Amino acid sequence: MKLEVMNVITVEDYRTIYWPKLDKALEKLLVQSPRDYIPISYEQIYSCVYKCVCQQHSERMHSDLIAKISLHLNNLSEELQGCSEETYVENFGAAMVRYMGALHSIVPLFIYMNKVYMENKLNRDLKEELVALYSNLVAAKHINRLLPRLLEAQAVPFAIPPSTMASIVKGLYSLRPEWAHCAPHLFAKFIPNLLPPVLEDHVQQYALLDQHLQQDLLINGFGRGDQSRKRSGDDIITDTRLFMTYIFQMLPILLNLHLPPSLFLMHNMSTILI
CATH class of the missing domain: 1.20.1310.10 (Cullin Repeats)
Known part of the structure; x- marks a missing residue:
């Protein structure tokens, strides 16, 4: 060879x-x-x-x-x-x-x-x-x-x-x-388990923050609205963007509390759908 x-x-x-x-x-x-x-x-x-x-x-x-x-x-x-x-x-x-x-x-x-x-x-x-x-x-x-x-x-x-x-x-x-x-x-928001678990005495603080954020949404016109009239497409788009801002602010808290974001969405989505 x-x-x-x-x-x-x-x-x-x-x-x-x-x-x-x-x-x-x-x-x-x-x-x-x-x-x-x-x-x-x-x-x-x-x-x-x-x-x-x-x-x-x-x-x-x-x-x-x-x-x-x-x-x-x-x-x-x-x-x-x-x-x-x-x-x-x-x-x-x-x-x-x-x-x-x-x-x-x-x-x-x-x-x-x-x-x-x-x-x-x-x-x-x-x-x-x-x-x-x-x-x-x-x-x-x-x-x-x-x-x-x-x-x-x-x-x-x-x-x-x-x-x-x-x-x-x-x-x-x-x-x-x-x-x-x-x-x-x-x-x-993108790296799982990055933040340490939340201590029990912090849970009340997060509940107050949630309440404060929802009040901000209402002040800015993101509320249940007038159910007697049909909402326009622009209203829905505006409310959706505001709602997504809210979700982005709350996401780190959900991750810290190890709560499923789906439950949080179900709790708050009525605000945007009604």
């Missing part, structure tokens, strides 16, 4: 032939939308990585990979800093989803380098390292601007799509759980 002998890959070969192929593939993967199809030969890219590792270019390739992604993330951070207040939160959310989606393709392509070089010699994991890069170069630089925007948005239902809000908060928590301490009630 004839064995295939792998040609020697010099440093020059790596720089001029192999890394440019990897660099081009990374460029495409980092900017793709999660639903986009990128015409990349994964077999060819994996083969390049495999050959470079076998030819002792792992350290160089790892360094180039980290430099490439760091440059991309620094540029991304600058782009986000230039976003208007109206588009900032949604752009941040889209950027985080896009990057994490790209990792689902990038990490498998470099899996051989990860196994042979990073895990065995560096005692590190490639995916964890690339996620940490995003945390340090993007999220940490924007957390002081991002959290106040999220807190403002939660007081206005649907100011930010719920899916976007959930994606961002869960993403931030996965990057650094300690960020939840900066806005515990915001994170508690």
Whole structure:
């Protein structure tokens, strides 16, 4: 049986032939939308990585990979800093989803380098390292601007799509759980069992808060209304938005009390339906 002998890959070969192929593939993967199809030969890219590792270019390739992604993330951070207040939160959310989606393709392509070089010699994991890069170069630089925007948005239902809000908060928590301490009630809406159980002597306080919130709704015209006339569509929409604001305010309390939100809704929905 004839064995295939792998040609020697010099440093020059790596720089001029192999890394440019990897660099081009990374460029495409980092900017793709999660639903986009990128015409990349994964077999060819994996083969390049495999050959470079076998030819002792792992350290160089790892360094180039980290430099490439760091440059991309620094540029991304600058782009986000230039976003208007109206588009900032949604752009941040889209950027985080896009990057994490790209990792689902990038990490498998470099899996051989990860196994042979990073895990065995560096005692590190490639995916964890690339996620940490995003945390340090993007999220940490924007957390002081991002959290106040999220807190403002939660007081206005649907100011930010719920899916976007959930994606961002869960993403931030996965990057650094300690960020939840900066806005515990915001994170508690999306992270189960984040807040400690409520003490018995606090229950009365929450009951008073519930009463106060319902009084606020009545003062603002969110009441049972005139049952003798048919309500217009605009009235229903306005009342629904106000009711959802109320629910958003009460949700952290429900989570703390370990009460099913469905029971709370049943108790209060008569206000909006009547």
